[in-house]
Amino acid sequence: MAKSSAKHLRIHCTCGQRMKISASMYGQPGKCVACRQKIRIPREDELEPGQTELYLKDHPEFLRKAKSRKSGAKTPESHDASPRQQRKRSVTLPLDVYPPLNAITNILVNLSERVSFLEKEDPSAYEGELNELKQQARRARRARVKLDEKLRARLMEVAMELADVQKEIADICLAARVGEMELAAFLGRIEERRRRRDYLERCQQDLRGWLAIQNVHYTGGRISMSADAKPEVPDHVSLPDPPDPSVSLLEMHIDALTEAMSRRQDAEQRMDEALRIGPGDLPPGTSIEHMRGETKAARRLADVTVKFHRARLEQLQNDFLEDLKVCDAQMDRLRDRFHAGEVDRVQRDQQEQTMLRAKHDLNKARDLLTRVLSANSSRDVPAPRQTLLKRFAGRRGAPAPLTADIWIAWAAALGLAVSVFLPFGRMTPLGIAGHFAGQGPGPYLPIAIPFVLAALASSVALLPNLRLRGILFGMIWTASLLGAISLFHEARYGTTSFDAYLREYAAVWSSPAEMMAFLALMAIGVSAIIALWNDPPIRPTLAVFPILLGIGASVVLTDAWGLLRPRIVLDAISIERPDAGSQEATCRVPVRNVGRRTVSLAVFAQEPSAFQLVLDRQGELEWERLSDAPFEIDSGVGTLISDAPHKTRVALPPGERVTFRFRLSEGLYKATILSNLSGPKQWKSFNVEMPAVSAFVPRPIVPPPPRAAIGSAAETDVDRPGEVEPSQAPPKPTVTKVRVGLHGVIAAENRPPQFSFTLYLPSGVNEDRVLDIGGKIYGSWTVGEYNRTEQTVTITNGVRMAVVRQGEIIAID
Numbered sequence: 037m038a039k040s041s042a043k044h045l046r047i048h049c050t051c052g053q054r055m056k057i058s059a060s061m062y063g064q065p066g067k068c069v070a071c072r073q074k075i076r077i078p079r080e081d082e083l084e085p086g087q088t089e090l091y092l093k094d095h096p097e098f099l100r101k102a103k104s105r106k107s108g109a110k111t112p113e114s115h116d117a118s119p120r121q122q123r124k125r126s127v128t129l130p131l132d133v134y135p136p137l138n139a140i141t142n143i144l145v146n147l148s149e150r151v152s153f154l155e156k157e158d159p160s161a162y163e164g165e166l167n168e169l170k171q172q173a174r175r176a177r178r179a180r181v182k183l184d185e186k187l188r189a190r191l192m193e194v195a196m197e198l199a200d201v202q203k204e205i206a207d208i209c210l211a212a213r214v215g216e217m218e219l220a221a222f223l224g225r226i227e228e229r230r231r232r233r234d235y236l237e238r239c240q241q242d243l244r245g246w247l248a249i250q251n252v253h254y255t256g257g258r259i260s261m262s263a264d265a266k267p268e269v270p271d272h273v274s275l276p277d278p279p280d281p282s283v284s285l286l287e288m289h290i291d292a293l294t295e296a297m298s299r300r301q302d303a304e305q306r307m308d309e310a311l312r313i314g315p316g317d318l319p320p321g322t323s324i325e326h327m328r329g330e331t332k333a334a335r336r337l338a339d340v341t342v343k344f345h346r347a348r349l350e351q352l353q354n355d356f357l358e359d360l361k362v363c364d365a366q367m368d369r370l371r372d373r374f375h376a377g378e379v380d381r382v383q384r385d386q387q388e389q390t391m392l393r394a395k396h397d398l399n400k401a402r403d404l405l406t407r408v409l410s411a412n413s414s415r416d417v418p419a420p421r422q423t424l425l426k427r428f429a430g431r432r433g434a435p436a437p438l439t440a441d442i443w444i445a446w447a448a449a450l451g452l453a454v455s456v457f458l459p460f461g462r463m464t465p466l467g468i469a470g471h472f473a474g475q476g477p478g479p480y481l482p483i484a485i486p487f488v489l490a491a492l493a494s495s496v497a498l499l500p501n502l503r504l505r506g507i508l509f510g511m512i513w514t515a516s517l518l519g520a521i522s523l524f525h526e527a528r529y530g531t532t533s534f535d536a537y538l539r540e541y542a543a544v545w546s547s548p549a550e551m552m553a554f555l556a557l558m559a560i561g562v563s564a565i566i567a568l569w570n571d572p573p574i575r576p577t578l579a580v581f582p583i584l585l586g587i588g589a590s591v592v593l594t595d596a597w598g599l600l601r602p603r604i605v606l607d608a609i610s611i612e613r614p615d616a617g618s619q620e621a622t623c624r625v626p627v628r629n630v631g632r633r634t635v636s637l638a639v640f641a642q643e644p645s646a647f648q649l650v651l652d653r654q655g656e657l658e659w660e661r662l663s664d665a666p667f668e669i670d671s672g673v674g675t676l677i678s679d680a681p682h683k684t685r686v687a688l689p690p691g692e693r694v695t696f697r698f699r700l701s702e703g704l705y706k707a708t709i710l711s712n713l714s715g716p717k718q719w720k721s722f723n724v725e726m727p728a729v730s731a732f733v734p735r736p737i738v739p740p741p742p743r744a745a746i747g748s749a750a751e752t753d754v755d756r757p758g759e760v761e762p763s764q765a766p767p768k769p770t771v772t773k774v775r776v777g778l779h780g781v782i783a784a785e786n787r788p789p790q791f792s793f794t795l796y797l798p799s800g801v802n803e804d805r806v807l808d809i810g811g812k813i814y815g816s817w818t819v820g821e822y823n824r825t826e827q828t829v830t831i832t833n834g835v836r837m838a839v840v841r842q843g844e845i846i847a848i849d
Contacts, residue, residue, distance in 0.1 A: 045083070048091045049073055050099075053188065065100060069195045070188060070247060072128060074100040129254055129340040130245025131238060132276045137246050138256035140180050140267045145252045147173045179267035184247055190273040191243040198236040205229050209358055213365040217570060218439070219391060221502050222362060230355060231278075231285055234348055239275045241344060253333035258326070285352055286401055290408055290420060293345040297414035300338035306331040346409060353405045356398045363395045441566040444559050445497040445509065449490035451556035456486050460549035461541030472534040479534045481523065486553060489516050493560055503574055506567030510581040513561040518588040520557075525592050529602055529635050536636075595633075603631035604647050605782060606709050606718045607693070608792050608804050620699040621724045625649065625707045628693040637686045639667065639696065647711050649696060654704035654843075670695040702726045706843065707780075720780025720792050721843040774798065774814055777845035778829055781822070782806075789822050791829055796845070817848055 045057045053070035063079040076098050078090070092098055151169050154162040208229060212222035249255055279288055310328045367388065374384045404420050411417045456465045463471060465482035472479035489512065496508040527538035541547060561581075568578050595601040607626040627649060629635060637647045640663050652659040669686060686694055701724065708719040775796035782790040788808055795803040795814055805811075811819045813831060820830040820837065829840050833849070840846055 045087070046089055047075070047077070048089065048093075049075070050093050070191060070244065072244065076100050128241070128244040128248045129337055130242040130249065131337075131341055131344060132242050133256035134242070134246050135256070136268065136270050137183060138252075138259065139261070139265070140176055140183065140269075141250070141252045141255045142259050142261055143176045143265055143267050144173060144180070145258075146261065146263075147176065176267045179269050182269050186269070186273050187243055187247050190275075191240065191247070194236055194239050194243060194275075198233065198240060201229055201233045201236060205233065209362060212362045215366070215369045219363065219366050219387075219394065220500070221570075223359070223394065224500060225502070226355075226359070227285070230352075231281070234285060234289075234351075235278050237348070238344070242276065243273075245340075251329075251333065253329045254337065257330060257333075285348075286404075287420065289345050289348045289352065290417065293342060293349065293408065294414045294417045296338055296341035296345060297411075297417070300335065300342060301413065303331060303335035303338050307335055349405055349409055353402055353409075356402050356405075360395060360398050363391050363398070367391050439566070439570075441505065441509070441563040442497040444566070445493045445563040448556040448559035448563065449493040449497075451552050451559065452486040452490040452493070455549045455552040455556065456483055458548040458552055460547050461537065465549060468534070468537070472532070472537070475532045475534050478530075478532065482549075485516075485519065486556075489557075489560075493563075497563075502567055502570060506564050506574070507577065509560055509564035509567060510578070513557060513564055514581045514585045514588075516557050516560070517585055518592070520553075521589050522592050529633060600632050602633050602635040602647075603629070604635065604637065604688075604709055604711070604718070605630050606707065606720055606780065608806050609707060609720055609722045609779065610804060611722060611724060611802070619726065620701050621726070623698045623700050623705070623722065623724065624695050625698065626693055626695045627688070627709070629688040629690055632690050634687055634689045637688050637694070639669075639686075640665075647709060650708050650710060651698065651700075652706040652708065654706070659706060665698050665700065667699070668697045670697060700724050704843065718780070718782060719842070721777075722779050722794070723777065723845070773847040773849065775845050775847050776813060776817075776831070776840065778840040778842050781827065781829075781842060791819060791822070814848065 047055050047057055049055065049068040049071060050073065051068060051071040053068050055069060057077060061077050064077050066075050066077050067073065068075065073092075075092060078095075078098055083090070090098075147169050151166060151173070154166055154169070159166060205226065208217070208222065208226050211217045212219070212226075217225070245254075252258060307328075310324070310331045370379070370384055370387055370391070373379050374381070379387075404418065407418045458464060460468065460482065465486075469479045469483050492512055493509070496505055496512065499505045499508070524538060527535040530536070530538070564581065565578060568575055591597070605628045607628055609626075610624045612622040612624070627637060635647055637649060639649050640651075651662040651665055653662055654660075688694055704721060704723050706719055706721040708717065710717065777794045777796065778791060779794055780792040782792070791807050791811075793805045793807060793813060795805065797803065805813070807813065807819050809819055809822065813819065816833040817831050818833070820832045822829050827842050831838050831840060831848075836849075838846055838848065
């Protein structure tokens with residue numbers, strides 16, 4: 037059979053349990069993880085080519101039989117024993133009670149007893165009740181089958197985790213023996229993994245026992261239940277709670293063994309009493325069979341508990357022997373380092389004393405375990421000395437050696453604290469907090485964040501657990517870099533002068549404060565790498581932190597992939613006709629925030645801002661930027677008049693609109709929204725025209741005619757002296773065509789473009805229109821197409837076509 041196919045072989049036990057077989061297991065003895073049936077895993081040459089499934093019920097030659105310890109002696113699997121005895125001796129018993137299993141077993145027992153009673157009385161008289169009871173019993177058995185399926189699945193999970201933990205223990209021992217791990221870190225780490233191994237062994241014993249037992253006395257005993265109780269199967273199989281982590285494995289198993297021996301002695305005494313007691317001496321409602329069954333079950337459960345903890349203590353004795361080998365290897369390596377000049381004599385003596393003390397404790401613990409395992413009763417179990425127990429319980433809390441990751445973390449903490457006093461732009465972070473005080477918590481962040489990170493890094497460096505230390509260093513590194521990215525990114529949209537200061541100096545990497553803080557954060561990342569690299573089982577975790585940082589940075593820098601991106605729209609510009617004799621017209625420039633965040637909008641700003649509104653005037657050769665045009669601001673809070681345009685900023689919330697009113701003289705203008713963000717620039721042009729002034733020509737003074745007689749009719753037709761008549765104003769040139777001007781294009785992502793047109797009608801009335809592609813301009817003229825490259829719009833009336841550029845005015849029929 038090929039090696040590649042060997043990896044996919046699965047053996048199906050006679051109990052239905054399926055087990056995965058690796059290539060290293062071929063030809064080895066084994067046991068079923070569920071029923072503990074002894075099997076022999078076949079060799080590769082015993083399998084058919086390409087075979088991936090093996091059913092033991094079809095191949096009984098792979099079922100092993102236990103060998104007799106003495107010639108002719110009977111064993112639990114011997115054919116000389118009766119089948120009933122084989123079942124009794126092969127059943128695995130649990131150490132703990134599982135309430136759902138106990139409830140289902142009690143329901144089955146109660147239904148069985150009730151059915152037996154009615155069948156003895158008169159089956160025909162209770163036929164209906166018997167059918168109902170049998171139906172309930174079938175439901176209870178189906179619930180037990182469903183519960184067994186969940187128990188088997190949980191058993192497989194526990195078995196797989198137990199195998200992983202055992203592999204981790206072997207890897208840790210190997211790393212300590214070759215010098216990749218210090219002795220203090222090894223003792224703390226190995227204690228934690230062994231504690232987890234023993235807990236999983238207990239869970240595995242419980243799960244196997246819960247699957248095997250059917251007797252109500254072994255599931256927890258009889259409990260009072262209502263006659264119509266229904267069996268309930270939990271969604272998840274709950275396991276016993278883990279032991280107290282403050283108690284060492286040595287003390288825990290010795291105490292548990294002593295208690296189990298005491299319970300076994302009490303159960304034996306009650307068994308003797310149950311054998312001597314008569315039916316008349318029992319309390320009402322109690323049968324002699326029930327009492328003897330409970331005492332027998334208590335005796336067997338106590339015996340199983342004693343055997344379990346004996347096995348754990350034997351394993352612990354072997355573990356201490358492995359620790360002694362690690363100490364010897366560490367001492368040999370220490371001597372080699374001393375001879376090579378890597379450590380001085382003082383360091384060698386200190387570390388050697390620590391290793392000798394650890395070896396002394398391990399030898400004393402092994403001697404203690406030898407005496408404990410030879411005890412036959414709770415009175416024979418020796419009590420360990422408290423000093424020895426305290427040293428074993430404190431091995432996990434031993435102070436960690438000052439390794440490289442600790443020194444680097446402390447240096448990073450010092451660098452973060454020093455960065456507060458270094459220049460950042462024109463001021464230090466302390467000066468920034470004082471200068472921008474009163475603008476919210478933002479100005480205090482450059483002080484608070486470095487000190488908080490320095491305190492966290494210093495505290496984490498004191499933790500003795502190498503794995504926990506490395507994980508926390510990685511979390512600090514990820515969170516701090518992500519916070520710095522968020523702080524500077526959000527300053528791009530800020531509305532305060534502190535945000536403007538950050539926008540101005542954030543990209544100046546020559547700032548000493550920025551450089552020091554950045555190097556300190558990188559040092560914390562190096563500490564995480566060193567700490568986790570010395571812990572091989574968790575070394576792959578190093579890749580998690582840059583992945584999390586990359587995901588978080590992409591969310592921040594892309595504004596949650598565009599969901600929180602600011603968007604400013606320049607609406608249609610309107611012009612009020614000036615009064616007669618006025619040389620300036622009022623132009624309304626509305627700006628609307630269609631995004632999902634408040635943004636800062638500046639007018640004629642000389643400092644960087646998220647968005648700026650500027651005005652340009654068409655000169656003789658090019659556009660000229662205006663910087664001092666007077667304006668007013670119409671917003672939701674009233675009219676704000678600006679005396680210093682370069683300092684005017686408006687905080688524009690989402691969905692709000694602000695209108696700027698400029699007083700401009702005659703000419704062609706262009707309003708533009710500038711932004712330090714990426715995206716298309718928005719602008720619209722508009723034309724300011726002054727109304728024509730009427731010319732008044734004085735009438736020549738004509739001498740009065742001779743005075744007529746008073747009361748004559750000629751007096752009424754003669755003008756009075758000194759009166760003149762205004763001459764008629766010259767007529768305006770007649771405009772017979774309609775003119776169209778394109779003043780702006782609104783183009784944004786995921787939206788069709790819109791075009792701002794102004795119609796100059798022959799009557800002198802101007803009309804502003806915002807149209808889409810296909811919109812009607814005037815008469816039969818419509819918007820045809822838009823050229824993004826040339827920034828032109830083609831209009832057509834079905835017969836003729838015309839191309840309009842932004843800021844251009846053309847005549848149409």
